[in-house]
Amino acid sequence: MLEPKGLLTSHMIINDALHRLLLDNLTTATLLLNDDLRLEYMNPAAEMLLAVSGQRSHGQFISELFTESSEALSALRQAVQQAHPFNKREAVVTSVSGQTLTVDYAVTPVLSRGETLLLLEVHPRDRLLRITKEEAQLSKQETTKLLVRGLAHEIKNPLGGIRGAAQLLARELPEESLKDYTNVIIEEADRLRNLVDRMLGSNKLPSLALTNVHEVLERVGSLVEAESQGSIILVRDYDPSIPDVLIDREQMIQAVLNIVRNAMQALSGQNDLRLGRITLRTRTLRQFTIGHCRHRLVTKIEIIDNGPGIPPELQETIFYPMVSGRADGTGLGLAITQNIISQHQGLIECESHPGHTVFSIFLPLEQGVTPS
Secondary structure, eight states, X not given: OOOOHHHHHHHHHHHHHHXXXXXXXXXXXXXXXXXXXXXXXXXXXHHHHHTOOHHHHTTOBHHHHEEXXXXXXXXXXXXXXXXXXXXXXXXXXXXXXXXEEEEEEEEEEEEETTEEEEEEEEEEHHHHHHHHHHHHHHHHHXXXXXXXXXXXXXXXXXXXXXXXXXXXXXXXXXXXGGHHHXXXXXXXXXXXXXXXXXXXXXXXXXXXXXXXXXXXXXXXXXXXXXXXXXXXXXXXXXXXXXXXXXXXHHHHHHHXXXXXXXXXXXXXXXXXXXXXXXXXXXXXXXXXXXXTEEEEEEEEEEEEEOSSOOOHHHHTTTTSTTOOSSTTOOSOHHHHHHHHHHHTTOEEEEEEETTEEEEEEEEESSSOEEEO
C-alpha cells in the first residue's frame, strides 16, 4: 500500500533530523569530506577536538583544519580514487591553534550521488589517557581521604585527653606563673586539633544555587588585586555565553582563591615581580567524562600563571594533605580545593612546567549525566 505523499515527506524530514541529532550527539569526532578533500560537515565533537567552528570551516581544505604528513594526504586522495577504507593508529596531528594531538582515525569512502565522500572518525588517544589518569587520581584521593580520616580519629582522641589533663593540672598548680606551661600545652593541643579538622575538610554539604561563574572569578580577582597591589598582572579571558552553574558560591570562591594565592606566592618568589601574570579563563566543553559519568556540557575554569612551575616530584601528590612546595606552607590549600570540587561532582587537574602552570576545574553544567 502506497503512503500519501505528504506522510512520506514527513517521515523523510524526521529521519534526516534524527540522523543529524545522532551525529551531533556522538562523542566520536566525525568529519565528512568531498572528493576534493574539502569539509562538508563536522559534528560538535570534532569542533571541540579541533577547536574550530564547523559552519565557518565549511568548504575548507583538510590541511586548513589540521595537518599531519604529506603521506597521510596522499592516502586520503587514494581512498577517494580507489574507494578504499583504511585505519591509522597513533597519528600525530596539529590543529589550526597549534595544538598537537595523538589520535586514531578511520577513513570510510561513502558513495553519494555519483561522488565519493570520505567519512573520518577521529578518536583522540589523549582523552583515553586522560580518563585513565583521572580514574587513578580519583582512586588515590579516595584512599588518602580514608587514611586521613582514620589518622585524624587516632590523633583527636589522645589530644582531648592531653588537653583535659593540662586543664586539671593547671587547677592544682601552687603558683600562677607555672600555668604558662599548661597554657602552652592547651594552646598547642587546640592548634593540632584545628589542623586535623582542616585536614578532614568541611563536613558541611554545599549550599547549591544557580550562580554565574564569572561572579566567583571577579570576587577572587578583586581580592588578588587588593593583595598584590599592582605587582601581578591579572588577565581575564571569559566566555560570556556560559550559563549559570549550580554551585556553592562561597565554597567555590575559597577553592579558586586557594589556587590563585598559591600562584601569587610562586610569582612573588621570582626576582622581577612585574613579569608575574595570572590568567583566569572560562570555556565550555561538550561530552566530557568526569569519573564514570559523561556530561553533555561542562564549564572549564583555568587558572594559569607564568611562575617557576611545580617540581615534577610534587605534581602527582599536590592534592594530598600536608604536601607543600614551600617550607612555610601547611599543604592544606589544594587538598581543601580538591575536596570542594569533589563535593560539586567536578574534577581538578594540574599541568606544570617552568614558566607555565595550569590548574583546570571542570564543573557539570547540568544534573543529567550518562554512565561512560
